[in-house]
Amino acid sequence: MVEGERPRKLLRLVQEGWLETLRDELRPDEVLDPEERSGRYGRSGDTLLHHAARYGHRDILTYLVEVLGMDVEVFNRDYKRPLHEAASMGHEECVSYLLERGASVDCLKKADWTPLMMACTRRNLEVIKALVEHGANPLLKNKDGWNCFHIASREGHPEVLQYLLAVSPSSWDTESMIKRTPLHTAAMHGCFDVVELLLERCQYKPDSRDKCGVTPFMDAIQNGHVNIARLLLEKHQACPTAVDALGAQPLHRAAVTAQDEAIQFLVTELGVDVNARVTALQLTALHYAAKEGHVHTIQTLLALGADVQAKDGKNRSALHAACAGQQAAAARILLRAGLKDAPDDTGTLARQLVKKPDLIQVFQEMNIST
Template sequence: MPDSFEETPLLRCITFQVAFEQLRNSAYCTLFLKILPLFLSGFLEAAPFAMAEGETQRQLLKLIQEGRFDLFKGELQRDEDLVQAVRRKHFGKSGDTLLHYAARHGHLDMLAHLVDTLEMDIEMCNNDYKRPLHEAASMGHGDCVLYLLAKGAKVDCLKKADWTPLMMACTRTNLDVIKDLIEHGANPLLKNKDGWNCFHIASREGHPQVIQYLLAVAPSSWDTESKIKRTPLHTAAMHGCFDVVKVLLERCQYKPDSRDNCGITPFMDAIQNGHIDIARLLLEKHKACHMAGDALGAQPLHLAAVTAQDEAIWFLVSELGVGVNERATSLRLTALHYAAKEGHASTIRTLLSLDADLQARDGKSRSALHMACSGQHATCVSILLQAGLQDSRDCTGTSAQQLAKKPEVLRLFEGIDVSMGEWPARK
């Protein structure tokens, strides 16, 4: 066959007909045609039964969720085949079993019936490797937790990402459940795949009573850090957990200005998330440095500009005396550059009201106008132009206007001439 041969529609049709005739004359085809009616007959007879069975199983899930034990028990007693079908059944995308549903919703009577009467395995996992004990602990159902533990459930079983039931319990305020797990042997020092132990998790959730208890039963549990070197103090400061931060500063021995892998300190976390009360507490009780820079050299002022924390900027500049024009990173960016780049109009106004240098250029001779135009932030461009910032060229000869792409940004430059002076020297 020549290399240039192309299969035409006509040739494909002929090839298909030849293949079909060969199949029709074969013994396999004869056999298939004989059993096909039997197969279809069986399928049509089984389909209604399968649909009815599926509907019954869904009804069981609904009864569990609603806690209607008598109806639930009655359904199972009437149909032994249903019992066998659901004993090891995993439902839906999550792969939950009836035990997971009962434990999650806190229905002890149903949970006990499934274990004692149906003899379901209390260690059955769903698709996230959660056991019923994880569900009961995470939802704070103490009676279900105690029942499962009494039945021999593994107290430190792991779900996906290596979370134990105790870790799940520490996301809630139910201290009794946490106590029950620890009294039954749960290890408070275990870490999940991110390097968090239960103390770290409780610090994020902001429950000082849980923190106090964990320190009492595991005094060293505070001395931990995640895989990216964040401590519970970082986490509590970031999430605005003032009462927890207070306990951590009083009872733990964290080093002032401890840094994570990005060079972020707890004070920076508090500032860039707008928790000024925690920032004050860290300054007063922990001697935090309000001028420390992260791994790239950005100070709390610059981080606050990135996240538009205007009150934090006022606090840093007006109360702590931080220079509003402080430079960050090797590019020598000001807070005004950061605010313009992120498109934070209110932060630009705040910085200008604090006498930020409107004409400041970074290490590449770019103004805040370049940053705003690069991000297509029309409101920010308008504010900067109205404040008197004129367009100019950076060290590559590029004007801010040349970076504008959106029509609403381009319109702001109508009638404005870009300075054609000499290009700034590269710094």
């Protein structure tokens, strides 16, 4: 790694785009010594070429490559090339220049990301077009099994997706290493326009499941995107009571993430049973909300008719779940909702789980010994 005042000055000039000053600093009769020519900056080991590409200084790129002879394929410690930098920051002129100078269009950085994948994290369609027109392969996948279509779906760029479908019609038909589709990802991240496009243009199966059994509808619900959940119901025949690998419904997953609006939608509009149980564990949504300490969600569930006395497969109520999670506020609500007068075996087991002082205080307030 380069050290000293001169290398730091060179780096600052490159980052700020001061080409004339950089030329003065590196006089025509002066040659960079080997340390400066291959100088590495910061923990990632970036070169001056990386910084010029990252900041979008085409003129400095030209100077570094054509006058100082720096290699367009130089890579840092993460194997990131200048082309990755320019593509990820949306600098079309720098991308085009590097490609014209022979930069490998599908070079891989750490985790097998290509410049095209990096470009798809932004809306700059011109950069994406430049890469594709120079031969970038839209079907390549990174180590997680994501191709560029999957990445654009996460970012919410319908115009990028439309272009990718035009140049690579099969790019939609992809799954990650854990069997998640672009539809899963768009639903999870609340990209309504993208979900709408995917349902119109692509042939995803209704309620397709990832390795954990999660459907796009579940992703939408557990992240609070009710508008997307409605869209999946109307245009993709999603099932609001489908279960994941553990037997949990969207209702249970919404309780874990405290998505009260989604819970209201499921129960009041779709008629989902508020006391539905997870197949494997016999837990209710109230158990999950209590364990996580989601006070408002507990109140929402109780208002919708959740059974405060419901037991799981090990004869534990939501109060047990709250106590096991040391959730004092949740325990207080449940005790006030009717568990104070629960049978002795219920109260005894719950009291055995109490450890935190504020939770002990809750039981004392209710005149329950711990």
